[in-house]
Amino acid sequence: MPKRLIVSDVSKSFTMHLRGGVVLPVIGRADFSLESGKCFVLGGPSGAGKSSILKMLYGNYACNSGQILVVTDNGMIDLVTAKPREILRIRKETIGYVSQFLSVVPRVSTMDIVSEPLIERGYFRDDAHARASALLEHLNLPRYLWDLPPATFSGGEQQRVNIARGFITDHPILLLDEPTASLDAANREVVISLIEQKKRSGVALLGIFHDEEVRSRVADQIIDVSAFAPQATVA
Amino acid sequence: MNANPSLNGAHPYNDPGSDEPLLQVRSLSKLYGSRIGCTNVEFDLWPGEVLAIVGESGSGKTTLLNCISTRLVPTAGGVRYRMRDGRMRELFGLEEAERRFLMRTDWGFVHQNPADGLRMSVSAGANVGERLMAVGERNYGQIRKTAGDWLSRVEIEMDRIDDQPRAFSGGMRQRLQIARNLVTSPRLVFMDEPTGGLDVSVQARLLDLLRGLVTDLGLAAIIVTHDLAVARLLSHRMIVMKDGKVIETGLTDRVLDDPQAPYTQLLVSSILQV
Numbered sequence: 001m002p003k004r005l006i007v008s009d010v011s012k013s014f015t016m017h018l019r020g021g022v023v024l025p026v027i028g029r030a031d032f033s034l035e036s037g038k039c040f041v042l043g044g045p046s047g048a049g050k051s052s053i054l055k056m057l058y059g060n061y062a063c064n065s066g067q068i069l070v071v072t073d074n075g076m077i078d079l080v081t082a083k084p085r086e087i088l089r090i091r092k093e094t095i096g097y098v099s100q101f102l103s104v105v106p107r108v109s110t111m112d113i114v115s116e117p118l119i120e121r122g123y124f125r126d127d128a129h130a131r132a133s134a135l136l137e138h139l140n141l142p143r144y145l146w147d148l149p150p151a152t153f154s155g156g157e158q159q160r161v162n163i164a165r166g167f168i169t170d171h172p173i174l175l176l177d178e179p180t181a182s183l184d185a186a187n188r189e190v191v192i193s194l195i196e197q198k199k200r201s202g203v204a205l206l207g208i209f210h211d212e213e214v215r216s217r218v219a220d221q222i223i224d225v226s227a228f229a230p231q232a233t234v235a
Numbered sequence: 236m237n238a239n240p241s242l243n244g245a246h247p248y249n250d251p252g253s254d255e256p257l258l259q260v261r262s263l264s265k266l267y268g269s270r271i272g273c274t275n276v277e278f279d280l281w282p283g284e285v286l287a288i289v290g291e292s293g294s295g296k297t298t299l300l301n302c303i304s305t306r307l308v309p310t311a312g313g314v315r316y317r318m319r320d321g322r323m324r325e326l327f328g329l330e331e332a333e334r335r336f337l338m339r340t341d342w343g344f345v346h347q348n349p350a351d352g353l354r355m356s357v358s359a360g361a362n363v364g365e366r367l368m369a370v371g372e373r374n375y376g377q378i379r380k381t382a383g384d385w386l387s388r389v390e391i392e393m394d395r396i397d398d399q400p401r402a403f404s405g406g407m408r409q410r411l412q413i414a415r416n417l418v419t420s421p422r423l424v425f426m427d428e429p430t431g432g433l434d435v436s437v438q439a440r441l442l443d444l445l446r447g448l449v450t451d452l453g454l455a456a457i458i459v460t461h462d463l464a465v466a467r468l469l470s471h472r473m474i475v476m477k478d479g480k481v482i483e484t485g486l487t488d489r490v491l492d493d494p495q496a497p498y499t500q501l502l503v504s505s506i507l508q509v
Binding site (some may be wrong): 012014016017018033059060061062084085087088107120126 | 281284289363439440443450471473485486488489493495496497500501
């Protein structure tokens, strides 16, 4: 299977300038790659840096060293050194991200939140809404909620809005940060089937799943993040 | 050197995928006597991109905005802008008439205080229509119709079209100012604390409106704000300023979630979490 993304010798630490410049190493020498049609899962105890890795792959966190090579339509791009404009383009065209929490924008309806990624990519509003409706239906979100902003929804309902928004696009790489965290069993099944669909259409996935059952069903390979534990350094 | 930039409605250089910057700021400094307004600022802005300039009061962000928009003459450095004909021009080398034409048509400027950007004693419709007349529109019926369309786009009821903005609330005035600025289809909009001085709920409505308009119209914008939440919601990239200097720049969410400079870390950690 072709590699879509290659992480090579990546390390990350936080320098806390407000705490006298204490250096907090998070990741040391991470090495792995993602393949088309496969779901890789980040494993390891909490605090091992799983979320930090996802955030580095999305360009949300800076890396201290190493390379994150992404295969794009414009050739191979290194996310570690990419300019903000290149990262924005990669997020639009290549790498999607489903976060754990929905960042709610005041006054924007569920339907618009879910269809927005497609509209940004030039879809007609009607087509985008049709695709959003199908996903929301599939995720069992009651129809009367579709026109409301999700600010007042329950945790599980917000999570499903977020999943619909994250899965609606055709990004060839998809990052998943605990997409099943606050879902009931039925909706967990739906998310598992969505992940399987993505795999069949050749998407390279990388996820964090604390739910043992979900993990074992979707994972093609577990990447043990504790192997990337940084060497203890003197601050 | 001659000929005003043509106004043909189409925006050949408004393509967000364009590889040519819309605006280039180079070594820009403004001194007030020996006091620094802003110093040695450099950045590029691309079509469709929203840039936030953040910092505390006195950090030089408004001075910078005023220099870029030619409202102030910088002490050193320059600003180049891609005109509608595709040519890159040095803004401070333009004829006065060319510069005024830019400000009236291709640019918008949204002031923190709507009274600075509106004519308070003429009607809402005329405030919007005036900018259209400045670009040569003469048909009264057409002007009124376009003005009405824009009022509804910024959620002002049509029955208020003949009212003066002094009869409007703060939030409505700000929305009217935005309509007045956007009616000529500018390619670049400058905003100075556009939500400052408004109630939180009014701010939310305005932000949502701005966010929609910027995306729909593919506008490039430079927004000065001290409010990091406004920057996160509206901007793609961010410049952090302190004492007239650029402290940190980058992707908005990266600067906010993984700030590198000590000052940015202080700024980010000072936000109240709700």
